[in-house]
Amino acid sequence: MHDFDLHDIKILGIVQDNANVTIKEVAELVGLSQNACWKRIKSFEDRGVIKRRVTVLNPSSLGFHLIAFVNVKAAEHSEEWNTSFQQAVLSIPQVIEFYRLAGSVDYIIKVLLPDIAGFDSFYKVLTSKVRLTEVSTSFAVGEYRNSSAIPLPLPLNTSPDAAE
Structure with a gap:
């Protein structure tokens, strides 16, 4: 730190x-x-x-109107499968965020697409590259915050009023 x-x-x-x-x-x-x-x-x-x-950039101005959150349960938990899955996902340019999770879902992938047909194409590419056990997808229907800003800490021994 x-x-x-x-x-x-x-x-x-x-x-x-x-x-x-x-x-x-x-x-x-x-x-x-x-x-x-x-x-x-x-x-x-x-x-x-x-x-x-x-x-x-503004995704909508470039024709990307659909955000999909794809939850994936791993087909297996071997290093070989994990590596091939990561390579497959990272090779798809529509993937803008990709995380490995702890919990009931193994991975979440945030995908930026033009429309539902674009999602179908993404899904076909993904499933052709690697074997998956379970995939569920949610689509964003409203965006209330989209920020790359990191919340900044106050320095030690500083009151919140001093930050203004």
């Missing part, structure tokens, strides 16, 4: 909201010099706190 002070938290909040913000703008917003802000951001990158900077 990294130790962050209030300036660090403010900087991280600003840059995760808008990767295009300039060092000058960050410095003005947090009350530090441009050089101090640049050094902190560079340190975040070097330590892996900032993984990468991306542009978030």
